[in-house]
Ligand SMILES: Nc1ncnc2c1ncn2[C@@H]1O[C@H](COP(=O)(O)OP(=O)(O)OP(=O)(O)O)[C@@H](O)[C@H]1O
Ligand SMILES: CC(C)(CO)[C@@H](O)C(=O)[O-]
């Protein structure tokens with residue numbers, strides 16, 4: 001069994017119309033391809049909760065603030081389709097740039113507040129690109145449910161806020177980060193790590209989990225985060241872009257984990273930028 005592929009909005013609408021006529025509940029799983037177990041966990045969760053699941057594959061140029069990062073992004077459509085077929089995903093939607101952004105395209109969706117700080121501070125324009133393309137994917141598919149990974153925790157909040165603000169009738173479901181057995185969060189960009197970097201990479205998650213335990217036990221944020229930065233650098237990372245404790249509910253900064261919180265990090269290992277985050281639950 002293979003997964004049917006559509007490449008145009010018109011063809012997508014035709015299939016969706018048929019499914020709607022049959023009363024199906026639809027889910028969408030937006031991706032940029034190079035699928036791994038993290039993506040597949042979203043597809044499985046979507047299949048559990050919906051009758052029809054659309055996976056989208058679009059490497060969205062508007063969210064890349066570095067041309068080199070866009071050029072290096074892995075593109076593996078055939079292998080992606082092969083991974084989806086045995087799961088039973090119902091449709092793979094693969095628009096090209098001209099389909100998504102035809103000549104004259106002029107609209108940007110910008111979500112204030114939650115897009116600012118963290119990755120938003122270091123990737124200018126990134127979340128405008130994400131919010132714009134995800135709004136289009138929500139409207140193009142007309143799905144009832146959408147599945148996103150908590151690995152991109154700020155993105156999950158941006159997308160939720162955008163759907164709420166624009167009255168798009170879709171439930172945004174966040175799913176836990178899938179990790180390698182050594183703790184490294186699965187990411188399409190992990191393939192860029194050299195063997196030595198791959199060995200050092202789990203140091204990021206280890207430092208986060210250690211800090212989360214201390215913060216949950218009541219340690220104040222500032223000294224704990226300063227020590228954790230040193231631990232990450234000591235593990236071989238060359239730069240910590242940010243390491244911040246934020247409210248899990250609205251992503252506002254916190255001085256201590258006195259309510260459900262999230263510890264979020266972005267750090268460079270050689271030429272690769274890794275992000276991760278963990279839950280901090282006060283005891
Ligand atoms: N390890 C993971 N666990 C759960 N969900 C994940 C994981 N990695 C990515 N996702 C989710 O998959 C969806 C598509 O993400 P994307 O295609 O950008 O993959 P990615 O691995 O995050 O790529 P990159 O790390 O290069 O940005 C997003 O909702 C993202 O949060
Ligand atoms: C949500 C998304 C598919 C939008 O391009 C992308 O940001 C991603 O893969 O996380």
Ligand code: BAL
Pocket residue numbers: 063064152155
């Ligand atoms: N996983 C979020 C997509 C990006 O890094 O551009």
